[in-house]
Amino acid sequence: MDFCSECGSMILNGSKCPMCGCIKTAETKEVKKTPRPEKKKTNKKPVIETFTKDIKTEPEKIASKNGKYLKKDYKSIDDLDDKTRQELLANDKFFKTVNSKPLDTQQKIACVLDSKNVQIIAGAGTGKTFTLIAKIKYLIAKKHVRPEDILCLSFSNTSVRDLKGKLPENVEIRTFHSLGRSVIKQHHKVSVIENNEILAIINDYLANANTDTLKDILEFCDSYFLNIESYIIRRNDRKELLNELKEAFTKVAFKPLLADFINLFKGNNFTKDYFSYFRSSNDDKDHDIFLKIAEDFYSYYQKYLDMHQQIDFNDMINESSKLIKKYGLKKHYRYILVDEYQDTTYTNYNLIKSLQDKTDAHLTVVGDDWQSIYGFRGTNIEFFSHFEEYFENPQRIFIEKTYRNPQELIDIAGSFIMKNPKQIRKSLKSPKNLKKPVKIIYPQKNPIEKREMIYNLIKDLSKKSEDVLILGRTNNNINQFIKHRNLVKKGNLKKDKFLRILDKTDKSMNNVYYRTLHSSKGLEADNVIIINMVDDYLGFPSKLKTHSVLNYVNTKNYDYKYSEERRLFYVGLTRSKNNVYLISDKNNPSEFIEELIDDSLENLEIIEYN
Numbered sequence: 001m002d003f004c005s006e007c008g009s010m011i012l013n014g015s016k017c018p019m020c021g022c023i024k025t026a027e028t029k030e031v032k033k034t035p036r037p038e039k040k041k042t043n044k045k046p047v048i049e050t051f052t053k054d055i056k057t058e059p060e061k062i063a064s065k066n067g068k069y070l071k072k073d074y075k076s077i078d079d080l081d082d083k084t085r086q087e088l089l090a091n092d093k094f095f096k097t098v099n100s101k102p103l104d105t106q107q108k109i110a111c112v113l114d115s116k117n118v119q120i121i122a123g124a125g126t127g128k129t130f131t132l133i134a135k136i137k138y139l140i141a142k143k144h145v146r147p148e149d150i151l152c153l154s155f156s157n158t159s160v161r162d163l164k165g166k167l168p169e170n171v172e173i174r175t176f177h178s179l180g181r182s183v184i185k186q187h188h189k190v191s192v193i194e195n196n197e198i199l200a201i202i203n204d205y206l207a208n209a210n211t212d213t214l215k216d217i218l219e220f221c222d223s224y225f226l227n228i229e230s231y232i233i234r235r236n237d238r239k240e241l242l243n244e245l246k247e248a249f250t251k252v253a254f255k256p257l258l259a260d261f262i263n264l265f266k267g268n269n270f271t272k273d274y275f276s277y278f279r280s281s282n283d284d285k286d287h288d289i290f291l292k293i294a295e296d297f298y299s300y301y302q303k304y305l306d307m308h309q310q311i312d313f314n315d316m317i318n319e320s321s322k323l324i325k326k327y328g329l330k331k332h333y334r335y336i337l338v339d340e341y342q343d344t345t346y347t348n349y350n351l352i353k354s355l356q357d358k359t360d361a362h363l364t365v366v367g368d369d370w371q372s373i374y375g376f377r378g379t380n381i382e383f384f385s386h387f388e389e390y391f392e393n394p395q396r397i398f399i400e401k402t403y404r405n406p407q408e409l410i411d412i413a414g415s416f417i418m419k420n421p422k423q424i425r426k427s428l429k430s431p432k433n434l435k436k437p438v439k440i441i442y443p444q445k446n447p448i449e450k451r452e453m454i455y456n457l458i459k460d461l462s463k464k465s466e467d468v469l470i471l472g473r474t475n476n477n478i479n480q481f482i483k484h485r486n487l488v489k490k491g492n493l494k495k496d497k498f499l500r501i502l503d504k505t506d507k508s509m510n511n512v513y514y515r516t517l518h519s520s521k522g523l524e525a526d527n528v529i530i531i532n533m534v535d536d537y538l539g540f541p542s543k544l545k546t547h548s549v550l551n552y553v554n555t556k557n558y559d560y561k562y563s564e565e566r567r568l569f570y571v572g573l574t575r576s577k578n579n580v581y582l583i584s585d586k587n588n589p590s591e592f593i594e595e596l597i598d599d600s601l602e603n604l605e606i607i608e609y610n
């Protein structure tokens with residue numbers, strides 16, 4: 001299984017992303033050709049034992065220990081006890097110079113609070129990583145913690161690279177996967193398969209599948225596509241799109257769906273007996289067919305891995321947690337700090353838990369539940385929102401001063417996200433003001449005039465600002481615009497933070513960048529344009545739903561309408577230091593545009609072209 005790095009859709013190597021149209025360049029790794037595993041006798045012990053599911057009992061365990069879920073919130077210096085307040089004041093000089101800019105009060109509180117479990121809850125643009133770095137430096141300089149006793153965990157290689165440039169050399173900075181890999185290496189001689197290798201194993205499975213299984217797959221795919229077909233015809237009658245989607249679905253939908261299901265199944269720690277439980281708890285024929293195939297493939301896949309002494313990424317994290325629980329660790333961390341904690345999956349949580357249990361380390365996590373946008377990869381916002389149910393008696397520190405967005409923008413974005421009552425309440429404050437920073441644009445109906453209008457807006461903004469960032473829900477949104485306007489893209493997705501759009505004829509336009517909303521996380525720009533804010537199947541919010549079979553294995557990130565798309569919109573809005581331009585359609589506006597108009601009209605500017 002793999003996901004499009006741009007829009008998060010499931011994608012097959014060597015195939016077009018069904019949403020963006022971008023092509024994965026690396027070829028699907030050749031699977032080691034083997035006879036079907038069932039037929040091959042092996043005396044080798046399976047590398048991975050079945051992992052027992054105990055997530056549901058964990059919070060109860062903590063609750064029974066404490067009597068209730070305890071948490072204490074810290075927002076101002078008055079919330080500190082005398083000793084800690086004195087410590088903060090005594091180190092004021094240090095906090096002024098530890099980073100490139102002096103720390104604010106809440107950032108300082110985050111550095112000095114030092115209970116076993118600390119959760120830093122922060123808003124967009126409040127300097128989360130900035131604070132984490134300051135805290136680590138504080139621990140070393142003022143608490144005399146040895147750098148090698150500190151473990152800093154993050155989710156992406158980019159973030160690890162970034163942190164490595166800013167922290168003392170001996171601090172151990174790793175992604176979860178690199179930590180898992182290093183633990184496994186000490187105990188097993190196994191190789192870890194790449195994420196997308198499961199697709200090759202599915203190919204192998206299909207090549208060997210019996211006629212009944214193949215018939216089941218065809219039946220399932222037929223009904224899968226029919227649902228989408230009727231939806232599109234009803235809404236738009238768009239033949240071209242229909243054909244494109246038909247091809248995409250028949251070619252690429254089934255295998256990634258199966259891969260996705262297995263990944264979430266393992267990532268959320270389900271065991272084989274859950275298949276019969278799922279099947280007995282539903283009366284949907286298509287679901288039953290799918291679950292039957294998934295169970296068969298799961299057995300095939302696990303046997304395949306065992307036979308080749310291989311593990312996948314989920315096994316790696318699960319197995320390393322088990323090894324730590326059983327044998328402990330070579331290193332004795334005193335502090336574990338985790339960045340972007342809102343992106344935690346069950347397996348990540350389990351690894352942190354076993355690390356802490358063995359080392360007794362103090363844990364600090366930092367994150368923003370309003371920016372949790374990777375539910376499709378198995379992240380569970382619950383671990384952040386209900387931190388106190390997973391780690392005992394945490395101190396919760398709020399960082400609420402934003403340095404990026406004007407107050408008016410933060411107010412609009414904040415009240416929009418807080419419609420979902422499950423999000424943690426924060427009151428973000430900014431020293432900057434800007435009147436009506438969110439501009440809703442209704443362009444002309446005529447597509448040529450519309451493109452010209454958007455082009456002129458970009459050009460105009462590029463003259464006035466240092467940088468302009470164009471955001472689309474999918475890459476396809478951006479590609480369509482570029483294609484029709486004789487512009488070119490420049491940049492390397494893997495290497496560059498920003499990808500450029502250049503006008504071949506106008507050399508002055510060299511500060512215009514583009515990203516999908518998902519990949520804009522962590523970035524900022526002077527002005528932001530979000531395109532295609534229309535009510536459409538492929539508009540924003542996207543109505544392209546994941547298949548309902550994934551509900552068996554997915555986490556509950558989606559219990560409020562568009563909750564994840566809503567957070568994605570919040571991420572997009574908060575990338576701007578000044579204005580955000582929302583390109584919509586007066587006759588077919590996105591539901592999010594309608595909501596903004598209903599709730600925040602006084603802070604919006606509506607610009608209509610005829």
Ligand SMILES: Nc1ncnc2c1ncn2[C@@H]1O[C@H](COP(=O)(O)OP(=O)(O)OP(=O)(O)O)[C@@H](O)[C@H]1O
Nearest residue numbers: 101102103104124125126127128129130403522523
């Ligand atoms: N105490 C401070 N004083 C001045 N500027 C600060 C301070 N803390 C952070 N900043 C600045 O605020 C901006 C936002 O910081 P940063 O990108 O680390 O925020 P973030 O919390 O990671 O945001 P997001 O989650 O939205 O990506 C940066 O330009 C950073 O230098």
